[in-house]
Amino acid sequence: MEIRQLRYFIAVARELSFSAAARKIHIAQPALTRQIRSLEESVGVGLLERQARGVTLTPAGKVFLQDAERILSCLEEAKHNAIKTEKGMQGELRMGVTVMLLWVKELSGLLKEFRRRYPKVMLKLNTMLSGPQINALREGNMDLGILIFPPEGEEFGRLKIYQDHLVLVAPVCSEIASNPPQCLADIRDYDFVWFDRENSPNYYDRLIGYFNQCGFTPNIVETGNDSVTMLSVVASGVGCTIVPSSTINECPAGLTVIEVVDLKSLPLDLQLVWRQDCVNPMLDNMIKVAHELVCGDDYH
Structure with missing residues (x-):
């Protein structure tokens, strides 16, 4: 037959x-x-x-x-x-992103525009830190990462969609809040809440290296897995911390955000990151939409 x-x-x-x-x-x-x-x-x-x-x-x-x-x-x-x-018009696109970066309007705008153009494509968002994102990309378990400070080299393609900077966060009742520091060296003697290097090695190394250049070696007394946890620890009255300004959509109760000159001098580029050898029409379409929104022209 x-x-x-x-x-x-x-x-x-x-x-x-x-x-x-x-x-x-x-x-x-x-x-x-x-x-x-x-x-x-x-x-x-x-x-x-x-x-x-x-x-x-x-x-x-x-x-x-x-x-x-x-x-x-x-x-x-x-x-x-x-x-x-x-043609990348349907299927599933696996994306990694840290929870608090989902608040960045440039990212939410990108996801909204992609859904408008490709309604049959399911965006599978996996909330994870940058270290696990890189591992998932390398192992082929994820198509696209959204992170800061991706590894250097030709292994990955990159596209910046937003530039952020770091801010100092401390309890409103702390000495830091009443006497805001002018530079990072001014807080070298204060207790500091940070994250473990294994969670985001590249991000950790870049920031610690920059802190040292500014004469600041953090006195780490407690760690958290991500910015949400670190802010919660600080809100409980333990030390201070440094996070991207985009993670403070509205400052949590009991905390104050302090702009420090040294921190504003270090740009944080939020980037789309993908493997150069990944063949995925849906990924190509996402990159094209992002390029049009960021650069205002077609991506080739």
Whole structure:
């Protein structure tokens, strides 16, 4: 049984005439007759009753017609789905992002515009720190990362979508709040809440290196896994911390945000990061949308 035989049978069943069907599908009538006979032999039952002025469907033929039309419809749907997937119009795009960066309007605007253009693509957002994001990208478990300070080298492609800076956060009742520091060296003797290096090695090393350049070696007394945890610890009255300003959408109760010149001098580029060897049309479309929003032109 061949797909073309199903098409031939449907044409004859709709026209109830071999000659009319042959003209409609542009095939010689004898050839059409042979194909229908071959189909009936394959099925094992008669599908058409031949009459002097045309044909009629047998009871088995009526049932077979319904199934044949459904099969061809499914084949057409499969074809369209394959084409849409090839063009990145549908499927699943796996993205990593730290929780608090989801508040950045440039990122939320990008996700909104992508959903508008590609409504059939499911964005699977995985909240994770930058270290696990890089590992997931390298292992092929994620298509796109959204992070600060990705590793250098040609392994990854990058596109900056937003520039941030760091801010100092302390309890409102602390000495730091009443006497704001002018530079990082001014807080070298204060208790500091930070995060473990294993969570975001590249980010950790870049910041600690910059702190040291500014004459500041943090006196770390407690650690948290992410900015939310670090802010919660500080809000409980333990020390101070430094976080990207974008993570302080509205300062939590009991905390104050302090701008320090040294921190404003270190730009934090929020970047889309992907593997250069990743072949994914949906990823290409996301990069294209981001490039248009950020740069105002097409991405090639």
